[in-house]
Amino acid sequence: MDSDSDSDGSHVSATPPRDSFPPSPPPLLQSPPKHVPPVSRKITSSSSRSKPKALTQPPPNPSQEAPTSFSPPPPPPSPLFTDLPFRICESQPARFSSSISSFSRLRTRASFTPNEKLKSDGVDFVPEPPQLEVIAPPKSVRRKPPNLITDTITSPPVKPMVFRSSGNGEGNFVKLNLNGKRGKKFPSKYKGVSKSRSNYAFRGKRYKKKEADGGDGESLLEEESDLQKQVEEEANGFISSVEDAILAVKTEASDENLTKLLNLVYGYDSFRDGQLQAIKMILGGSSTMLVLPTGAGKSLCYQIPAMILPGITLVVSPLVSLMIDQLKHLPSIIKGGLLSSSQRPEETTETLRKLREGIIKVLFVSPERLLNVEFLSMFRMSLSVSLVVVDEAHCVSEWSHNFRPSYMRLKASMLFSELKAECILAMTATATTMTLQAVMSALEIPSTNLIQKSQLRDNFELSVSLSGANRMKDLLILMESHPYKEIRSIIVYCKFQYETDMISKYLRDNNINAKGYHSGLPAKDRVRIQESFCSNKIRVVVATVAFGMGLDKGDVGAVIHFSLPGSMEEYVQEIGRAGRDGRLSYCHLFYDNDTYLKLRSLAHSDGVDEYAVGKFLTHVFSTETKQQEMICSLVIESASQKFDMKEEVMQTILTHLELGEVQYLRMLPQLNICCTLNFHKSSPNTLAARSTIVAAILKKSHVKQGLHVFDIPAVASSICVATTDVLAEIQALKMKWEVTYELKDPAFCYTILKSPREICSLSSHLTKWLTEIESCKVRKLDIMSSAAVAAISVSNTSELSSGAKQTQSLQSRIFDYFNGDEKCDTPSKMTQNCAFLRADIKVFLQSNRQAKFTPRAIARIMHGVGSPAFPNSVWSKTHFWGRYMSVEFRVIMDAAQTELFNFVDRNAALAT
Numbered sequence: 001m002d003s004d005s006d007s008d009g010s011h012v013s014a015t016p017p018r019d020s021f022p023p024s025p026p027p028l029l030q031s032p033p034k035h036v037p038p039v040s041r042k043i044t045s046s047s048s049r050s051k052p053k054a055l056t057q058p059p060p061n062p063s064q065e066a067p068t069s070f071s072p073p074p075p076p077p078s079p080l081f082t083d084l085p086f087r088i089c090e091s092q093p094a095r096f097s098s099s100i101s102s103f104s105r106l107r108t109r110a111s112f113t114p115n116e117k118l119k120s121d122g123v124d125f126v127p128e129p130p131q132l133e134v135i136a137p138p139k140s141v142r143r144k145p146p147n148l149i150t151d152t153i154t155s156p157p158v159k160p161m162v163f164r165s166s167g168n169g170e171g172n173f174v175k176l177n178l179n180g181k182r183g184k185k186f187p188s189k190y191k192g193v194s195k196s197r198s199n200y201a202f203r204g205k206r207y208k209k210k211e212a213d214g215g216d217g218e219s220l221l222e223e224e225s226d227l228q229k230q231v232e233e234e235a236n237g238f239i240s241s242v243e244d245a246i247l248a249v250k251t252e253a254s255d256e257n258l259t260k261l262l263n264l265v266y267g268y269d270s271f272r273d274g275q276l277q278a279i280k281m282i283l284g285g286s287s288t289m290l291v292l293p294t295g296a297g298k299s300l301c302y303q304i305p306a307m308i309l310p311g312i313t314l315v316v317s318p319l320v321s322l323m324i325d326q327l328k329h330l331p332s333i334i335k336g337g338l339l340s341s342s343q344r345p346e347e348t349t350e351t352l353r354k355l356r357e358g359i360i361k362v363l364f365v366s367p368e369r370l371l372n373v374e375f376l377s378m379f380r381m382s383l384s385v386s387l388v389v390v391d392e393a394h395c396v397s398e399w400s401h402n403f404r405p406s407y408m409r410l411k412a413s414m415l416f417s418e419l420k421a422e423c424i425l426a427m428t429a430t431a432t433t434m435t436l437q438a439v440m441s442a443l444e445i446p447s448t449n450l451i452q453k454s455q456l457r458d459n460f461e462l463s464v465s466l467s468g469a470n471r472m473k474d475l476l477i478l479m480e481s482h483p484y485k486e487i488r489s490i491i492v493y494c495k496f497q498y499e500t501d502m503i504s505k506y507l508r509d510n511n512i513n514a515k516g517y518h519s520g521l522p523a524k525d526r527v528r529i530q531e532s533f534c535s536n537k538i539r540v541v542v543a544t545v546a547f548g549m550g551l552d553k554g555d556v557g558a559v560i561h562f563s564l565p566g567s568m569e570e571y572v573q574e575i576g577r578a579g580r581d582g583r584l585s586y587c588h589l590f591y592d593n594d595t596y597l598k599l600r601s602l603a604h605s606d607g608v609d610e611y612a613v614g615k616f617l618t619h620v621f622s623t624e625t626k627q628q629e630m631i632c633s634l635v636i637e638s639a640s641q642k643f644d645m646k647e648e649v650m651q652t653i654l655t656h657l658e659l660g661e662v663q664y665l666r667m668l669p670q671l672n673i674c675c676t677l678n679f680h681k682s683s684p685n686t687l688a689a690r691s692t693i694v695a696a697i698l699k700k701s702h703v704k705q706g707l708h709v710f711d712i713p714a715v716a717s718s719i720c721v722a723t724t725d726v727l728a729e730i731q732a733l734k735m736k737w738e739v740t741y742e743l744k745d746p747a748f749c750y751t752i753l754k755s756p757r758e759i760c761s762l763s764s765h766l767t768k769w770l771t772e773i774e775s776c777k778v779r780k781l782d783i784m785s786s787a788a789v790a791a792i793s794v795s796n797t798s799e800l801s802s803g804a805k806q807t808q809s810l811q812s813r814i815f816d817y818f819n820g821d822e823k824c825d826t827p828s829k830m831t832q833n834c835a836f837l838r839a840d841i842k843v844f845l846q847s848n849r850q851a852k853f854t855p856r857a858i859a860r861i862m863h864g865v866g867s868p869a870f871p872n873s874v875w876s877k878t879h880f881w882g883r884y885m886s887v888e889f890r891v892i893m894d895a896a897q898t899e900l901f902n903f904v905d906r907n908a909a910l911a912t
């Protein structure tokens with residue numbers, strides 16, 4: 001990895017005394033040496049968790065229990081600067097975004113005229129408003145946003161505004177390494193000067209140019225060096241202020257001291273609702289569940305503790321793009337890093353090195369990486385973890401809208417025992433009471449440690465309209481009418497990838513500057529579109545759910561749902577991307593019955609039958625895999641076809657077998673298991689004589705057209721090494737030009753620890769659980785649909801303006817939903833029976849005698865939903881495809897089961 005990108009003015013060294021600061025101090029917080037007494041240990045709060053504490057940690061003081069009466073012990077007699085757990089090496093002025101700091105709830109977007117468009121590189125863009133660049137000493141520059149979540153939102157007095165270029169504070173060097181590109185470097189003389197001061201570098205260049213043009217070069221250079229001195233003085237002043245503020249918080253984590261730190265680092269005057277409370281709980285060592293609306297400022301709740309706590313803060317995130325965004329938005333005084341499975345090996349090595357050397361203070365990590373053996377061993381050996389942050393914590397629960405099997409690994413017992421984590425912070429914007437209970441129980445967060453504010457900001461105008469075949473036209477009419485036509489940034493959400501292309505094209509054809517976005521686009525295109533949207537070069541992004549997580553664009557003025565969201569959680573998350581600047585924003589939803597039915601059918605696509613689960617388990621625990629320590633593998637594509645299960649469903653079952661009540665197996669890293677090896681230089685036998693791994697490869701491979709083909713887990717098992725060792729060996733040989741190789745067949749890998757006594761009861765138990773998850777998904781959709789229909793109906797009966805009435809109706813539904821009152825009161829649109837259903841199934845079976853159906857497979861086809869064994873590409877051609885979408889899925893399955901029995905009986909009778 002290109003370590004030069006570290007040199008974004010940064011220099012890190014071990015905790016020296018204050019006096020030894022170099023004159024031009026570099027920027028970042030550094031992890032402490034392990035002996036430094038952590039501040040959290042001086043502070044106790046209401047935690048009742050009885051996790052074992054590190055030996056160095058004094059017992060909590062029971063007299064300081066409640067977080068509200070938070071009062072840490074008096075400061076040590078003479079706090080030496082060396083007590084700081086890290087050193088601040090470079091100044092960074094308070095961070096600003098270029099978003100306008102006017103927080104009146106009334107959105108006035110008159111400055112934008114949609115017709116003001118230019119074309120550039122084939123992308124339409126609207127001209128940006130002039131950006132004013134003001135450089136001022138950090139302390140004098142403040143952003144004055146309102147507290148979005150307080151009860152009342154008042155317009156603050158107008159203050160002079162400071163605009164910065166849209167660099168958006170990319171002060172974090174590690175981010176620059178992500179693409180393997182070299183960070184933009186300052187001229188060497190600016191080393192140690194924060195990136196945000198690139199203006200100075202720029203001015204320097206201008207002066208030099210003047211000099212070349214015959215200007216008074218000497219005086220310009222003098223001016224430049226004066227300027228640099230001034231910058232350094234400011235930087236020093238800023239650093240020492242932040243250091244003092246951190247020390248003050250370490251000594252006493254009072255509201256005043258924390259607010260001062262907030263003000264210095266972020267430029268904000270006050271904490272928003274919930275922030276201070278959360279920060280104090282964490283500093284007091286209490287694991288906390290934090291539920292704040294989107295855009296409420298949850299990140300700050302771990303960033304500030306990360307500055308204070310002595311060890312590393314690990315942030316677990318579900319998506320790499322989210323981690324990249326979060327890393328990018330870290331204040332530059334906190335040094336961050338990222339570990340994900342999609343990184344290149346050299347990037348991983350570099351990050352691990354920085355971790356070991358204590359350079360990284362906040363590490364973003366995917367759940368898979370977090371509990372990987374190599375990673376864990378590092379923590380066991382040398383690193384201390386002060387805080388584990390579980391971002392998007394609802395993913396832990398199967399009852400959430402976005403359950404991730406890999407999040408099941410994040411059990412408190414594992415985090416505490418394997419990582420020796422001292423405290424856990426779980427954060428989400430959307431969780432029902434049931435989800436919260438599941439998350440808090442998995443993470444062992446006491447119920448008293450829940451900080452929960454309203455899950456919806458109050459600056460939305462919500463509306464719904466009934467739509468039909470003309471939805472695209474309806475969308476266009478909406479976008480051409482007030483207030484949407486005046487809004488500069490809009491997100492349109494739809495459900496299917498093809499819709500994003502189709503709708504964005506339609507909008508472009510109608511002179512609306514729009515782009516489609518979905519996960520099927522190449523990563524670089526997605527980044528480009530998001531960046532163009534953030535810099536207002538694209539006005540409308542038409543996207544699937546893939547867009548928006550971690551998007552912190554303050555001035556998105558509207559979110560339009562072209563299709564019904566799958567759940568209230570999804571709706572709240574997506575509308576939450578609007579109005580993050582606190583201004584009134586508009587959210588419209590087009591409701592149409594066909595989409596509802598289609599989504600309802602899709603909600604069944606992850607469901608499984610006991611028969612399939614049983615078959616799957618029999619394979620997993622088959623005799624040849626029973627051998628202890630043998631590395632077993634399941635090639636994803638073929639298994640998916642064989643058991644007619646999606647990859648995620650198989651992963652969920654395997655994870656459950658690992659993390660459920662009984663640990664039946666241990667999951668190993670997923671990999672491409674089939675290797676085709678070509679020897680180039682030395683003969684295979686010569687290499688085998690030198691390496692046991694090569695010898696094992698020769699033994700276990702078969703030769704096909706001169707190439708050795710082998711199964712990596714089989715080779716690894718035969719000599720009791722890890723699959724990663726085999727991979728490392730062939731990689732090393734490749735570097736020496738000895739071999740070339742190709743890998744294929746991505747597979748789940750695991751070792752069996754225990755076989756179930758009875759596959760039958762295990763499969764019945766698992767099927768019941770998976771069926772509940774399936775029903776929960778369907779119910780979430782029904783509740784969302786019901787809320788939308790209710791809002792449409794109030795607009796017909798209302799005396800108030802329909803906008804206000806609809807907003808009220810949806811708000812109250814959302815409120816009730818997240819408080820456990822799941823209203824689903826509109827009559828079901830699904831038919832319970834149908835006269836021709838059984839006759840049609842009979843005909844279908846007769847005309848497809850060759851295929852082996854299950855009742856579920858038939859129900860899916862009748863609902864128009866493809867599956868691995870019955871893909872759309874083949875089965876959508878049948879006459880019955882999607883014909884019974886409006887009939888309850890379960891009703892079709894029951895009918896199919898009866899008809900299948902009849903069919904088998906008839907065939908058996910015919911055969912005899």
Ligand SMILES: Nc1ncnc2c1ncn2[C@@H]1O[C@H](COP(=O)(O)OP(=O)(O)OP(=O)(O)O)[C@@H](O)[C@H]1O
Nearest residue numbers: 145268270271272294295296297298299300429552
């Ligand atoms: N106390 C504060 N005063 C003003 N602005 C703040 C404050 N705290 C955070 N912010 C700003 O609010 C914005 C949103 O913060 P952040 O991204 O942490 O929100 P979030 O709760 O994580 O949102 P999401 O759930 O959508 O990811 C950021 O620009 C952040 O700088």
